[in-house]
Amino acid sequence: MSTIDPPAPADTEHALSVNGVAIEAAAIDDEIAHHPDAPDPRAAARVALVIRELLRQRAIGLKLIADGAALDDASLDRLLELELNVPSATRADCERYYTSHPASFRQNDIVFASHILFAVTDRAPLALVRHKAESTLQQVLRAPGTFEDAAREFSNCPSAKLGGSLGQLLRGDSVPEFERALFDTQDIGVLPRLVNTRFGFHLVRIDRRIEGERLPFESVEADIARFLGERVRHKAIQQYVSVLASRARIEGAVLGEVNGPLVQ
Template sequence: MLTNHDISPAPASTDPLSVNGIVIDAAVIETESALHAHEPDPDHAARRTLVVRELLAQRAVATGLVANGAGLDDETIDRLLEVECRTPVPSAEESQRYYAANMQKFRSPDLAFARHILFALTEKAAMTRVRARAEEAHRELTQHHDRFDALARRLSNCPSGQVGGNLGQLTRGESVPEFEAAIFGSQHIGLLPGLVNTRYGFHIVSVERRIAGESLPFEVVQATIERYLSEHVRHKSTQQYLNLLASRAELRGIALDLRPGLLLQ
């Protein structure tokens, strides 16, 4: 589905909107504006969207893909772009160059095996009291780490407390940001030196083991890279194609910035 957010905005226009002499009704603009209420200038965004769609519709008629007045749907847009914006398949050499320049992106995830004890914040418990209990338990574990299992079963407000606080294998993106930062923000093994404060409360955390991610071989990620590069080329080709259509059209009721390289998605 085509959008057009990267044509630079211009001041809202009160002039009738037309594309190559085809007038777009004011009521249509108003209806479309409601779909762009989140944008700084909903009227201009609506006009921009309708202009792009009308340009494509006229081109689809000109190429014989649809009859005049038949309307434009997403399938027709895709067919039009397939015919007029052919996307070359990236070569194996291009994919290998991208892989070599971006190897940090192609790694298996870092793993951490951790346990925690949660002291949950509730409406009935004052935060200072909850924190004091958590700090007391943390001090005890600093001296007697072997008591983690028993304290988790007795004190934790998390269901994991029933298995000694065991959270199993964790990767990035599986927990709230504050907890993730505490787990993966260092290479510390064992009881973390302080409490971890999250939206759920105070956590005592122990990282039992870590397994560092490893670089994935090119053969494993080649298809992913090829899809990415193909989409990137298609994106750029579509940008150039739509900018060309707009530059050749007679547009009234809107001003578009069509500097080279400016995306018209």
């Protein structure tokens, strides 16, 4: 009779280290709280701590902080100022962005919208909530007339009683990720993708739009320049951390496309 070895525990977690410097489990547990919206908060926490340790070790190597010291915000700023060369956005860059994103530079736009909210809570696994939201979206896309019935049955928002209707919305009336879905396109009807916010997963239907007026370039040029500068800096930091990672011995985490609080 053959025997079968019992499977290894599913929750076994590899030790995390950077160039032989161990990152303790308690630090990972503390970091998880900073990644509530990540698909896998624990994996995101591990990557964030690896990035922090990479930067800390580089700061030590450049003698910006003492060996064994923590990396504070001031030391991080000095490190990035020393190591990065981030070009400023030109007026031509700003004009191109303004021209190619007309919906972003309007005021007094009004959107009449409805939604179905699948709230994320501690009681329901994230993957299960996402799957239910996605399957409901596919059903509603096949039969748009069922949107209001689905809202009454499934939505975790008080608007469920109104078939999901949110009435009229202006910019600033909702969280940024929801607002972008409403105002940064000209779509009408049920949006083909879920909208993910801090509250959960939303099915969104745009019922009507009333266009406002376009803001003049001169009034938004500084904001565009600031946005483009931050975007370029973000990309430069991503590339910088990727270079550091390529030179390091990392155990227990795969950085992939580098992202996290330290590279925002």
